[in-house]
Amino acid sequence: MLFFKGLSVWKGFTGTSEPIEASWPEIRGPIDAALRLHYHNHPDRLHDHVLLFQGKRLWAYGEGRLRPGYPRLIEEEFPGVPADLDAAVECHPKECPSETVLFFKGPMVFAFDLRTKALKQRAWPAVSGCSAAVRWIERYYCFQSIHFLRFDPVRGDVAAHYPLDARDYFMSCPGRGHGKDTRKNATLWGIAHACSGRPFQAFSSDDSGRIYAFRGGQYFRVDSVRDGLHAWPLNHTWPALEGEVDAAFSWADKLYLIQGSEVTIYRSGHGYSRVEGYPRSLSEELGVSQADAAFTCPHSGELYIIQGSYLRQIDLQQSPRHPGAAWLLPHPHVDSAMCTTKGVYLFIGAEFYQYTDVAQLSTATVAPPAQNTAAVFFRCSLPGAPQQPPAQGQHLPQDNTQ
Structure with missing residues (x-):
């Protein structure tokens, strides 16, 4: 800037x-x-x-x-x-x-x-x-x-x-700032900073390349290198949205945010606007009662829901919607998930596992090597380890502004 x-x-x-x-x-x-x-x-x-x-x-x-x-x-x-x-x-x-x-x-x-x-x-x-x-x-x-x-x-x-x-906020002045005491509060530090190592509750990627990570009622803009470490309240981008997001996915220029047994849909046109009539029950909208993680792949109408150690597919173009057969995953639990043009990412604790595509994920019996989420997605420097480059296919454009 x-x-x-x-x-x-x-x-x-x-x-x-x-x-x-x-x-x-x-x-x-x-x-x-x-x-x-x-x-x-x-x-x-x-x-x-x-x-x-x-x-x-x-x-x-x-x-x-x-x-x-x-x-x-x-x-x-x-x-x-x-x-x-x-x-x-x-x-x-x-x-x-x-x-x-x-x-x-x-x-x-x-x-x-x-x-x-x-x-x-x-x-x-x-x-x-x-x-x-x-x-x-x-x-x-x-x-x-x-x-x-x-x-x-x-x-x-x-x-x-x-x-x-x-x-x-916008410049470094002695004795001033809005986040200088964050590290003194362990709870606040864990929620509001991407490098804390705390797990993320949801990830979402849309067709335009925007990637969001959700944790504790706040979110991080992952695809922006310059602001990736800064957390924002949910309602800064999604009006009237409060609480914690359990899972998120994008489809047809809309962002679906799952909170407990409910889902809220926002149009992603000129900013985000909530679709009238939402939130609605998850069972009414998708035919499931809960979701640990959810993802759609670019330009696809197929939704994948993870419940415990099982992956289930839902055709979003179908009405009414209902889940299909379940595939057993080589993970007992998944915190969040995301799919980009470079593969499927499953996030568990402070680490993630990358699969080539849904076909590889659905047939896998052994998990691929774990990678550190903070180091790869947010370029955090880890104690005793060199800083890692972005994950393969991770789109992190600079936001150039004056």
Whole structure:
């Protein structure tokens, strides 16, 4: 993450500043706004470019080099967007109806659709006076002086308990911070930190590559290297969801979260929204009374439920749904499970076991070698052991934001 102030830029959460012109020599003076653009529909244009705004002009940098034809007027690239901006941030298509850039100026927000070039002007009273804006792990933040708030990029709603002080969250300041005493509380440390070695109660992977791990009423975003060690309350992403998640799986752009004998379904469109009528009983929805673990494989309508040492298959496209025959697993118990394009992962205690596919899992009589979950999935350094690389096929893209 890049922090701009005056003629300086800080790269990352710690360390000293450097002059802006050291990285972007064509820029003179402070900038008004900055963002990194992920233009997936037109990767030949400004995909993965850093855009810096100053007065009436903008600069576009790719791999640290100024793109030919820049700087240019803001109105040439984004027709209708005013000059002298306060802030800007890109909204990804999974969180907005389409690839959109939000521009902030005073009390107004300008939403620019990258595909249609349509511009919508909005008044979001709760999100006004932003001096900077950023997307960080599917969340959107507006900075107001040294404070910040988290907002919905479609409606402009601000989450509860904001604003907060940026010095406790986004930068390392002596004597400040929101998690510095976590290690003193063994219970809190075990729940809220991925490296504690405590087992996870559920894992989930969807077709877009997002991976979540659940433990003790909180969750970790596994596929984000930069934020993989940080736990978040469930309701930060899934409105009104509380308690502990026992199992989770994705299907048809929906996330199924199993808690005891009930299941709640969330649509994974622009953020997550709960499907009306849920939670419902697990037996009514899936034809089973409980699940120790559950998983679906990418682009498949087959659900696999683990109960004790048995694996059962359920066709999600069937109505009513009911489990098929049971296969005996070479594990007496499984805490959680997940399936990606690289195989099936069973998590037991602090370790996991990787199988090539469901066919190998269902016929296995001997378990494969155990691997450490914290070391492989979260890159935790273990006492007396070298740090291990990510598991084969583990997709851990960096979340690049300004």
